[in-house]
Every structure is written in structure tokens, then in C-alpha cells.
Amino acid sequence: SVSREAVFTGCGPNLGDRRDLCDRAVTLLGLLPHSQMTGVSSLYETEPIADSRTDPGRQRFLNGAVRLETELAPHSLLEVCREVESALGRDHDHRGGARTMDLDILFYGTRSIDEGGVIVPHPRLHLRRFVLIPLVELEPGWVHPVIGQTMRALLDAVADSSVVRRIDAAGSRYGSRPTCTSSPQKD
8 A cells, every 4th residue: 555645735827817727726636646635725816926027917826735645656746737737728838937827846745855856845935925825724833844844933934923914814815715625535
């Protein structure tokens, strides 16, 4: 019997019908073989990272996170994430630009991986509120395997107190969680 790993993925579009794209990404992730979706965060709207003066037409991102229990190997999971991005219209040739979907593997259990294009934990997640906010919603006590701090402690370190209070009061949420029905375990 292959053991399952707790995996967190981040998702964020800033092109098209962002809410629908998030719903579709969650649905597709929920269909992964040998996997079960165990949590979906709310969506949070954030500014694009790029300088808006050089790219003023960029929409704001919707950011969220998904928690899975999976038997898929890290490289296989990354390949599936890229397939989902492509199915949702992502142009992988235009790196760094606006996108219909960006799926990142944030954590793969407690492993630290840097091989064959897979880098986990995501190298900048501990510096980005838009990644930490959905993770705190899903599992505030999850410990970063390299840094050794919980998601809540990392968010507290990068967020000013007014942002943290808004998150706690659910005031910064874009809307409810993406559509996701509990699906039977896929084997």
C-alpha cells in the first residue's frame, strides 16, 4: 500500500472569469486519481506582483489554496498541475505575464524537494501574504518543513496587524469557497 501525502496547492488567475476558472481548477484537482480533496480555501483578491505602471491592464489576482491527500509522486502532481493550467487556457510560453490559471505545489507533506523542476516547499511562499492567507485559513498550524514555523506565525511575520485582523474577521475574502463537492476517493 502506497502512503498518501498531505499536499497544498496554490491557485491564482488574473485573466478571464477568474471565479469560474478557480471553480474549474478545483473541480479538476478533485478528479485526480489516487487522491482526495480535503480542503478548499476562500478566494482572496490581490494586486498583481508586476509593476502596474508598465502593465496597467492587468486584472487583480484571485488567490486560493487546495489541500489534497494524494499518492501521486511530486513530479506526477506537477505534470497534472501543468495540464490543468493548459486546459484552462494558460500560455506557458509567456512566462511572468497575465494568466488564466497559475497552480503551484506549495507543500508536499513535510518533504523538501529540489529536483527535476520540482521545488517544494515553494521558495517564496513564506514571503507572500497572498499565499499564506489561504494556507492559514486551511491549516494555521501547518509547520513549514524548512523554516520550522507555522503558517500563522509566518503570516504574522509578513502581514501588518490590520491585515491579520481583517483576515480573522473574514473581511478580505473575495467570496465563498470555490464550488467543490466532496468527491469519493479516486483510486
